[in-house]
Amino acid sequence: MWRSLLLKGTTCLLQVAARRFPHKRHFSSLCVRLLTQRLPHRPPESLCGSKFLGRDGFLANSWTRAYKKDAKSNVEFPTSPITVTDIKQYLRSKDIPFHDGYSCLHIQSIFVNAPERKDSFSLFIDKTTGQFLCKDTLVEGSWEDLQDCLEVMQKEEQDFLSPDVLLGYPESVEEQDERERELREVQRIWSSSVPFTDLHEDEAQLIKTMFQITKVSNATLKKFGVRVFKPTKSLVFPWFGGPDSSLKGVKLLSAQHSTDTEKVTYNEAIVPKSNSYNNLFGLPLVGRMDSEVVLTGQELDTLAVSQATGLPSVALPRGVSCLPPILLPYLEQFKRVTLWLGDDIRSWEASKIFSRKLGLRRCSLVRPGEYRPCPVEALAQGKNFSQIIKSSIPAAHKSIVSFKQLREDVYGELLNTDQVAGVKWTRFLELNRILKGHRKGELTVFTGPTGSGKTTFISELALDLCMQGVNTLWGSFEINNVRLAKIMLTQFAMQRLEENLEQYDFWADKFEELPLYFMTFHGQQNIKAVLDTMQHAVYMYDINHVIIDNLQFMMGQENLSVDKFAVQDHIIGAFRKFATNSSCHVTLIIHPRKEEDDRELQIASIFGSAKASQEADNVLILQEKKLVTCPGRRSLQVTKNRFDGDVGIFPLDFIKSSLTFATPLKGKHKLRKVNTKPENEEDEAAGAAVKKEEGKKEKAAKTKTPRAVKDPATGNESKQKES
Numbered sequence: 001m002w003r004s005l006l007l008k009g010t011t012c013l014l015q016v017a018a019r020r021f022p023h024k025r026h027f028s029s030l031c032v033r034l035l036t037q038r039l040p041h042r043p044p045e046s047l048c049g050s051k052f053l054g055r056d057g058f059l060a061n062s063w064t065r066a067y068k069k070d071a072k073s074n075v076e077f078p079t080s081p082i083t084v085t086d087i088k089q090y091l092r093s094k095d096i097p098f099h100d101g102y103s104c105l106h107i108q109s110i111f112v113n114a115p116e117r118k119d120s121f122s123l124f125i126d127k128t129t130g131q132f133l134c135k136d137t138l139v140e141g142s143w144e145d146l147q148d149c150l151e152v153m154q155k156e157e158q159d160f161l162s163p164d165v166l167l168g169y170p171e172s173v174e175e176q177d178e179r180e181r182e183l184r185e186v187q188r189i190w191s192s193s194v195p196f197t198d199l200h201e202d203e204a205q206l207i208k209t210m211f212q213i214t215k216v217s218n219a220t221l222k223k224f225g226v227r228v229f230k231p232t233k234s235l236v237f238p239w240f241g242g243p244d245s246s247l248k249g250v251k252l253l254s255a256q257h258s259t260d261t262e263k264v265t266y267n268e269a270i271v272p273k274s275n276s277y278n279n280l281f282g283l284p285l286v287g288r289m290d291s292e293v294v295l296t297g298q299e300l301d302t303l304a305v306s307q308a309t310g311l312p313s314v315a316l317p318r319g320v321s322c323l324p325p326i327l328l329p330y331l332e333q334f335k336r337v338t339l340w341l342g343d344d345i346r347s348w349e350a351s352k353i354f355s356r357k358l359g360l361r362r363c364s365l366v367r368p369g370e371y372r373p374c375p376v377e378a379l380a381q382g383k384n385f386s387q388i389i390k391s392s393i394p395a396a397h398k399s400i401v402s403f404k405q406l407r408e409d410v411y412g413e414l415l416n417t418d419q420v421a422g423v424k425w426t427r428f429l430e431l432n433r434i435l436k437g438h439r440k441g442e443l444t445v446f447t448g449p450t451g452s453g454k455t456t457f458i459s460e461l462a463l464d465l466c467m468q469g470v471n472t473l474w475g476s477f478e479i480n481n482v483r484l485a486k487i488m489l490t491q492f493a494m495q496r497l498e499e500n501l502e503q504y505d506f507w508a509d510k511f512e513e514l515p516l517y518f519m520t521f522h523g524q525q526n527i528k529a530v531l532d533t534m535q536h537a538v539y540m541y542d543i544n545h546v547i548i549d550n551l552q553f554m555m556g557q558e559n560l561s562v563d564k565f566a567v568q569d570h571i572i573g574a575f576r577k578f579a580t581n582s583s584c585h586v587t588l589i590i591h592p593r594k595e596e597d598d599r600e601l602q603i604a605s606i607f608g609s610a611k612a613s614q615e616a617d618n619v620l621i622l623q624e625k626k627l628v629t630c631p632g633r634r635s636l637q638v639t640k641n642r643f644d645g646d647v648g649i650f651p652l653d654f655i656k657s658s659l660t661f662a663t664p665l666k667g668k669h670k671l672r673k674v675n676t677k678p679e680n681e682e683d684e685a686a687g688a689a690v691k692k693e694e695g696k697k698e699k700a701a702k703t704k705t706p707r708a709v710k711d712p713a714t715g716n717e718s719k720q721k722e723s
């Protein structure tokens with residue numbers, strides 16, 4: 001499906017063009033890439049799992065084997081981010097007419113012969129990134145690539161570029177094998193699965209009961225081409241796409257009923273691998289003139305909406321975890337998009353974020369609630385769909401709102417306190433107790449003495465969340481990505497892999513499935529470049545958590561003639577703003593000021609002014625040895641928690657073989673109060689919490705805090721519903 005811009009046989013042409021436009025950075029870079037066969041190989045959306053993002057967009061996925069290195073692609077990070085104004089100006093300067101759409105600008109495709117494209121504005125340019133996609137030919141590329149094509153066309157006085165002159169991305173043998181294997185697998189599953197209408201009535205009913213879709217008719221299932229794969233009793237949702245509407249992939253959904261909890265757990269399996277599964281399920285049924293759509297988080301929900309309302313409906317390929325921008329052109333035709341993503345807070349948050357990408361003014365959101373479950377449940381309960389859709393809320397928010405408008409939000413938060421508190425750690429239960437969870441849009445500042453294990457600890461903390469589907473971006477400026485990935489992989493596998501190299505591929509394959517991305521920045525960086533990259537990653541991959549290790553690497557390029565702490569305050573302020581505006585959690589590692597050896601670190605050890613400490617929602621300190629009797633022992637102290645004010649401290653044992661941390665056997669080592677005078681209110685509160693903590697521990701401690709024994713395989717989300 002994806003082709004990159006290798007202009008076949010045009011090396012000469014490009015060399016000529018490069019000579020003509022020597023000032024054009026992107027043009028010469030295209031030539032270089034052409035000559036070295038290193039074009040951006042695939043669209044960014046084809047990348048999921050562990051990736052390394054760099055300023056120039058080239059991946060350094062070097063922790064994998066050499067052959068995998070080439071298989072990975074890159075993301076174009078514009079040296080100076082493109083704006084929609086720049087794109088429009090450029091198009092006007094070239095006399096190219098365009099339609100101003102919701103997320104994209106639409107132009108006539110340059111890859112379609114001039115007379116045929118007269119009325120069809122089928123080339124879509126993403127307003128945020130400049131990435132383009134021609135829906136007629138599926139040619140796609142970066143904004144620079146498109147400019148290059150337009151320049152070549154103009155100079156050579158051609159009025160179109162045939163898609164035939166474009167070469168596909170030269171795949172490695174391994175990639176080709178992998179792709180062919182996946183295609184065979186897709187075909188095998190599809191041909192050995194059976195349409196619902198071919199099942200015996202009892203069997204069909206049994207399967208419908210298993211999936212709690214007894215109200216979904218056979219006609220609806222047939223319309224959407226849903227089949228049953230008998231060996232695993234799975235539903236099979238097909239992905240038809242491309243100009244020939246061929247079968248591109250399948251999603252298998254299986255249901256497990258637990259008699260203990262009376263709950264049904266759904267598991268998904270996707271072929272091809274989830275990162276290249278860019279299917280908007282239901283799209284082939286959308287008519288060219290349809291102007292309204294209901295966007296859902298699951299295929300079953302789309303079936304329910306379609307059956308109950310007759311409205312066009314499409315489901316996101318990877319649930320509420322992301323809306324890949326490459327899918328936006330397919331949603332441009334709709335004047336109204338209703339987002340009905342699910343029945344929990346996570347779906348609600350996702351609908352608010354996705355509506356920004358889709359264009360706020362056309363989006364309305366179905367707020368989860370008692371009377372508005374997810375569509376498939378609404379169908380089961382016989383709810384009135386048109387009323388639910390009619391009561392959806394316009395996404396465009398006003399800056400001033402009354403309590404009347406907030407009323408439902410407040411109720412929703414009160415009703416779902418646990419979900420509002422954020423994602424819980426599975427490896428750090430003590431942290432859940434104090435912080436309650438990991439929430440979007442917050443800024444966490446983390447510090448600890450030099451070499452105390454800050455990176456190692458945060459790595460595990462972030463990994464834990466990432467394994468639960470929190471899309472994570474690492475900015476490691478101090479240690480290189482290979483070392484960082486090695487630490488994370490060791491923590492993931494929970495063992496010393498150098499001693500079990502035969503297990504490397506097993507763990508690496510699972511690790512690659514995590515929604516984990518890395519910036520390739522190293523050493524001193526300009527804060528603006530880092531923020532631009534973060535912004536880009538949030539748009540492309542719906543990043544929910546960014547880790548910056550560490551702030552000192554952004555200080556060097558700032559004007560140090562001004563006070564160092566003023567610079568630090570400014571940087572913290574910029575990250576704060578980013579976290580809020582992007583609904584993304586930012587964890588910022590900061591080296592403390594020089595401390596005297598016998599003093600514990602405190603809030604004042606990191607911040608230059610009260611203003612900076614106010615910016616952070618959470619302040620975490622990795623304390624070393626001084627609070628505990630056992631030298632070398634670390635403790636994690638939460639000295640600020642804006643969410644509910646609880647602060648506290650708990651000890652951590654370091655397990656060297658897996659580079660992980662665990663809460664030690666309670667009672668085995670007691671915390672000792674440090675005799676330091678609190679410097680400010682917050683430190684005083686922390687001191688009080690230490691006391692409280694000690695008291696509680698002595699009372700309650702009996703056993704080691706259970707570590708989550710969890711299969712680290714993630715990626716495929718499972719959803720639980722009351723049976």
Ligand SMILES: Nc1ncnc2c1ncn2[C@@H]1O[C@H](COP(=O)(O)OP(=O)(O)OP(=O)(O)O)[C@@H](O)[C@H]1O
Nearest residue numbers: 448449450451452453454455456457478634654659
């Ligand atoms: N609790 C611990 N006890 C002993 N060694 C540890 C502990 N935590 C981490 N280490 C080891 O200490 C070394 C330094 O760890 P790490 O790089 O995480 O520290 P840091 O605080 O981030 O360092 P820096 O101050 O240079 O940024 C690593 O080799 C790591 O494996």
